Amino acid sequence: MAKIKKDTNLRKAILQAAITGQLISxxxxxxxTGKQLLDKIIEERNKKLLADWEEAKKKNPKAKKPAPIVASEIAEDEIPFEIPESWCWCRLGDVGDWKAGSTPSRSNPEFYNGNIPWLKTGDLTDNFVDVIPEHISEIALKSCSMRLNPVGSVLIAMYGATIGKLGILNIEATTNQACCACITHEPISNKYLFYYLMSQKKALTEKAEGGAQPNISREKLVIYPFPLPPLAVQNAIVAKLKEVLPLVDAYENAVLQKEELKTALPDKVKKAILQEAIQGKLTENWRKTATIEESGKQLLDRIIEERNKKLLADWEEAKKKNPKAKKPAPIVASEIAEDEIPFEIPENWCWCRLGDICKLTDGEKIQDIKLPLLDAKYLRGKKEAEYLSLGKLAKPNDLLILVDGENSGEVFINKEEGIMGSTFKKLNIVNELYLPYVLQFIALNKDLLRNSKKGAAIPHLNKDIFFGLLLPLPPLAEQEKIVEIIEQMLPLCEKLRG
Incomplete structure (x- = not known):
């Protein structure tokens, strides 16, 4: 779990998407279901309650039988947002044992400088807690009725300047009275609880009461609503957040230091997400359980084979008009030297070049048919159509790539029949690839693909760089998974623009 220094709109949006079930599927x-999981937790807690009572009766036959634990009722007006049908609402007190700490008297020297870590809320950093500076003694632990919280306990600061700060213990520790520790009931994911509390930091802080030092209080925490997913979903949400949040962390602190860079953050985070995608990092967990029948290398071989079949078929057609038509040389996959490879990719991926999987062409010439001019401003919806009756035809779903201008390298999916502007060419990509993956790769490298014409200031698409650019080629199923994850994450980046 990466260190978290500040909340951002992007982080809040990601966390909210996670706890409402929108980040995974x-x-x-x-x-x-969440309800069945909650019932199981209640059942186990009641079994333990009865077992403890049976033990107590051995010492005191008149020990009173405890009332059974029942799941909390949640009124409809308490529910803050919608959750999936397989989840259920309960309260924080249903999913863990919450206890605040205390501060041993400073006037008793026997209470301090022992070997038991004693955490103050200033030690919380919204992260794992590995080191705690101050320690108390065994005498203090017993004398002050403190609880030694086990590894994995979730901590939250209840008042003071650190109110709402969180942590997860990586060591056993006690806490002061300003900190509440939760030992989650089995099988609740402590990391899911941690992320949920992080998502609710503002709402919890707003519930704080008091004068100079408002506090949340343990009593408020245990009755706070909690969305409980099935355990497998809890774990999936945690795994997804561990993939996504570091991408925010990578840019968050540097960008947020300067207000003038705020508008650049969405694009920077987007670029980071795409870079992680083409290195196979977004699908690292997915690969552990996925069944992949065809590797990237086998896919590339199949692409080359299909291209050669088409080449021969076109030659056979050409021979019908010209028996002397020359037989084309077969296409072969590009050779890639080891020192060209920019980064490591997963074993079942392979490297190829854009020229192996796509080409640029002009549209067919037409005349005497009035069609809209497809230039960049029109395709972006920023101007009305101009109509021409002479030019090169582009059809619906054709890919049009800008080859001139400051945005050269940008790709548009054409929506209507029209005449290509002079700054466009058609981008043809083989059918055996998952088109959105290739388009995301081109978008990531758009700046690299252009240079200025000799003696002119207008940038243009450098076709040598374009066709020679190295593409990390995953299996087809993984291409689709990568794009699925990207499409979940990129809209969250856009929230920063608002």
Whole structure:
């Protein structure tokens, strides 16, 4: 879990998407609903309650039988947002044992400088807690009725300047009275609880009461609503957030230091996400369980084979008009030297060049048919159509790539029949590839693909760089998964623009 220094709009949006079930879909192994999980937790807690009572009766036969624990009722007007049907609402007190700490008297020297870590809320950093500077003694632990919280306990600051700060213990520790520790009931994911509390930091802080030092209080925490997903979904959400949040962290602190860079953050985060995507990092967890029948190399071989079949078919057609038409040389995959490879990719991926999988062409010439001029401003919806009756035809779903101008390298998916502007060419990509993956790759490298014409200030698409650019080629199924993850994440980046 990356260190978190500040909340951003992007982070809040990602966390909100996570706790409402929008960040993941179709989780395997989620056979048990949140309600069934809650019932199981209550059942186990009642079994332990009865077992403890049976033990107590051995010492005191008149020990009173405890009332059974029941799940909390949640009124409809308490529910803050919608959750998936397989989840259920409960309260924080239903999913863990919450206890605040205390501060041993400073006037008793026997209470301090022992070997038991004693955490103050200033030690919380919204991250794992590995080191705690101050320690108390065994005498203090017993005398002050403090709890030694186990590894994995979730901590939250209840008042003071650090109110709402969080942590997860990586060591056993006690806490002061300003900190509440939760030992989650099995099988609740402590990391899911941690991320949920992080998403609710503002809402919890607003519930704080008091004068100079407002506090949340343990009593408020245990009755706070909690959206409980099936365990497999909890784990999937945690895994997804561990992939996504570091991408925010990579740029967050540097960009947020300067207000004038705020508008650049969405593009920077987008670029970081795309860079992680083409290195196989976004799908690292997915690959562990995915069944992949065809590797990137086998896919590339199939692409080359299909291109050669088409080449021969076109030659056979040409021979019908010209028996002396020359047989074309077969296409072969580009050779790639080891020192050209810019970064490591997964084993079942392979490197190729854009020239292996796509080409640039002009549209067919037409005349005497009035059609809209397809230039960049029109395709972006920023101007009305101009109509021409002479030019090169582009059809719906054709890919048009800008080859001139400051945005050269930008690709448009054409929506209507029209005449290509002079700054466009058609981009033809082989059918065996997942088109959105290739388009995301081109978008990531758009700046690299252009240079200025000799003696002119207008940039243009450098075709040598374009066709020679190295493309990390995943199996087809993984291309689709990469784009699915990207399409979940990129809209969250756009929230920063508002």
């Amino acid at each position: 179709n989780v395997e192994g989620a056979t048990e």
